Amino acid sequence: MCGIVGYVGMREAYPILIKGLKRLEYRGYDSAGVAIINNNQNLNVYKAKGKVSELEAYISDKDVSGTIGIAHTRWATHGEPCKANAHPHYSSSENIALIHNGIIENYAVLKNRLQEKGYTFKSSTDTEVLVQLIEYIKVSKDLDLLTAVQLALREVIGAYAIAVLDKERPSEIIAARKSSPLVVGIGDNEFFLASDATPIVEYTDKVVYLEDEEIALIRYGEDLKVVNIQNVSVTPEIQTVALNIGQLEKGGYPHFMLKEIFEQPNCIRDCMRGRINVEGTNVVLSAIIDHKEKLLKAKRFIIVACGTSWHAGLIGKHLIESYCRIPVEVEYASEFRYRDPVIDENDVVIAISQSGETADTLAAIDLARRCGAFIYGICNSVGSSIPRSTHTGSYIHVGPEIGVASTKAFTGQVTVLAMLALTLAKNKQTINNNEFLKIVGELMSIPDKMEKAIQTNNQIASIAKVFTYAHNFIYLGRGYSYPVALEGALKLKEISYIHAEGYPAAEMKHGPIALIDEEMPVVVIATHNGMYDKILSNIQEIKARKGRVIAFVSEGDEVISKLADICIELPQTTECLDPLITTIPLQLLAYHIAVCKGKDVDQPRNLAKSVTVE
Structure with a gap:
């Protein structure tokens, strides 16, 4: 959610800031703005409701000169999307400007206190309260900016990633974080600041990930200085980012989402590389080698996640x-953190998150750690908060996912979970060797079968035109395919704004069957597995009520293909790996329907890629 960009150096800041905001558009936002200190030490703030392109248009005739600046894309929490509520926010004197990701939970108390001292506010945001508080402390106590920021943040309850400019300090940015990501890029006599590494990698691969309650003092001509809010010095750990700029471009595709759907075969190869041997006889996860005893002795696994990651769970x-x-329990992280769950040292909590910054999942991890549980993270973003807050875990290694609707991260998460289950089962001797070798062999063949599934793209694009004007969809699946039905319905909702629900197919008779008529498209995952006869029966029930069935079946199917209105054939695999194949055409169906409806596929309304507030 939201995007932060900053620059200090010898180059003109504005082009870097705008390009950085565009790199962060995938995170979701509703307004944008920049603040730049020019050569005359004027602090200029420009902002606009809408896309970054609208901000560019607005400031096309404005003074954007200067070699230091900050920029922001806002996703509304306090106050509607509008120019007044967009960031950056000035202090009352307009000497200080601040951008902020997160939520200040006690902003109302702080605002009342400041109003009593004569401060007035131009926005409805919690962020303006923070910048006013910083200025009040700085002026009333005659302090430098860093100390004022430290004192202000000690009064704040909530989550924040902030960047602050003061025109009295025209060569420095103060940046701080708590429960919201912030990265400092270190270049040649220049610094970059961002919510994640994507706006930085074009300029440098050397970064510092700030930890909670750390503050970076970024000054031109000096080394990076990091302290905490108690003013204790911290030695920054400089890391090398393994990101390539080509991964952040569309590469000829009309949308990032389509590119990322088509990337999945290679992504899954990358996910398995070095973890499954060439002979296909063994699966090795370093996390299990390093923590074998703890994982094998676990009495229970608890999976915590949100959205698509919950479906993978x-x-x-x-x-x-x-x-x-x-035994395994799967919990919504947002519910888990508030319901006083029973957890102890015999439990292993598996936390799943694409971004590694999901606020509810981070809070669930913190709760589980305090209860003594062992925490295993499954994440895509290297260096993000969740990998740093867990005992161990596995990266999915599918590369940056820019489209807001998750695609390749889902299949990457499922692949890691499959490798985790196989490795544990072999060590626990709960799987016979023949079955183990069969599944590992099938897993190795999945990327090739994914490529075949992607070949349904043109067929699905044609089908999508028929269903562009549908108002509702039902998705059905059984066994391993039930979560795929949930995920397919979620994809359609996210990017086409069509109401869709996923159900276990047998549950259709317990209510949803009342919705079936000739206007209701029903997507059925009906590959040839152990529940084939059951799903066949469910399809017959739908057809008896004139429902329109779109069936995803195994190659060569001769039964359901005669019943369904539309049939898409997919490569067959072992039942437990079916989701890695069947999810691809559901992603394509959602994508093509959204394109037919003229929707913004990569940046759907109201959504953010990284949900860093609860």
């Missing part, structure tokens, strides 16, 4: 229980 539950014979 449901598949992980099925895999771990089936092959490892360990």
